[in-house]
Amino acid sequence: MVAGLNPVAKLGASLLIAVPLIFTIDPVSAAVALVFELPLLMMAGLTPRQFWLRTLPVWAAAPLAALTIALYGAAAGEMYVQWFVVQISEGSLLLALATLFRVLAIGLPAVVLFATVDPTDLADGLAQLVRLPARFVLGALAGMRLLGLLADDWRSLALARRARGVADRGRARRVLGMAFALFVLSIRRGSALAVAMEARGFGASRHRTWARVSRFGTGDVLLLAAGAAISGIAVTVAVLVGAWNPVLSG
Structure with missing residues (x-):
């Protein structure tokens, strides 16, 4: 199979x-x-x-x-x-x-x-078998893992704006505003994640260990x-x- x-x-x-x-x-x-x-x-x-x-x-x-x-x-x-x-x-x-x-x-x-x-599994294979830089592979993997949160963030922004009464008119303007807010939120979350990963040694290039071979x-x-x-x-x-x-x- x-x-x-x-x-x-x-x-x-x-x-x-x-x-x-x-x-x-x-x-x-x-x-x-x-x-x-x-x-x-x-x-x-x-x-x-x-x-x-x-x-x-x-x-x-x-x-x-x-x-x-x-x-x-x-x-x-x-x-x-x-x-x-x-x-x-x-x-x-x-x-x-x-x-x-x-x-x-x-x-x-x-x-x-x-x-x-x-x-x-794809990240493990690219880093261990293809020998791509671990920093690049793990960063891309972390970014892919965060993509699933964008839909939840978009939904939360829509509910928050509706609760404040600013989502009832001007659909185009509302979408642009939410897109910009989501963009700013993504940058902040990505920066925090990058600092946390660096502090935990994810950027190490020598003698790297892997949880799964x-x-x-x-x-x-x-x-x-x-x-x-x-x-x-x-x-x-x-x-x-x-x-x-x-x-x-x-």
């Missing part, structure tokens, strides 16, 4: 799949990658409901991006519709199809693989190999059929 693997392996697999697709914009490579990603998505440990809820933004963004390319993309080949700035041609439709598959092939594994990642096992290696294989197969098929279209080619 992919859900129990090391977060660093999930991050690496997502990057191995995404990077080759970023440098090309053809429908073949993205479609092939999407097909071979299906087993990984099915083994991610999500229920069907969780899968669709988590990936809903990707399913919404893909057709919208494709529609934009179809209407306003570079014209090539036979022209079907031309009106004002709208140009629907054979080339723009092909680019739209490539964009649709590309967004799905990059977005779905990134969202699904990270749906079961614990931020603390991050291990890289056989399953993690297999996940990285699967990501590399998906990219390799997708690129190979696109090159063989003559569809490979690098974005930096002239």
Whole structure:
């Protein structure tokens, strides 16, 4: 089950799949990658409901991006519709199809693989396995932990303003005022947290100890190999059929 693997392996697999697709914009490579990603998505440990809820933004963004390319993309080949700035041609439709598959092939594994990642486990892996600076990793982890408090702070500010009778009119002005108050509160809380973490030795760079050891096992290696294989197969098929279209080619 992919859900129990090391977060660093999930991050690496997502990057191995995404990077080759970023440098090309053809429908073949993205479609092939999407097909071979299906087993990984099915083994991610999500229920069907969780899968669709988590990936809903990707399913919404893909057709919208494709529609934009179809209407306003570079014209090539036979022209079907031309009106004002709208140009629907054979080339723009092909680019739209490539964009649709590309967004799905990059977005779905990134969202699904990270749906079961614990931020603390990811920080442990990045610091212990990837050897990123502990100060940076722990600071980012602390910031992510505080993100959940923003919703509570926003709710508290709204209730406080309503109790004082200043939240009944001028919605735009109220939102701007609350956003500024939340910004100031976040800076104060972040500064206090940074001082507390520094005082407790979280910024130490030498002889650092970790409460949990991050291990890289056989399953993690297999996940990285699967990501590399998906990219390799997708690129190979696109090159063989003559569809490979690098974005930096002239």
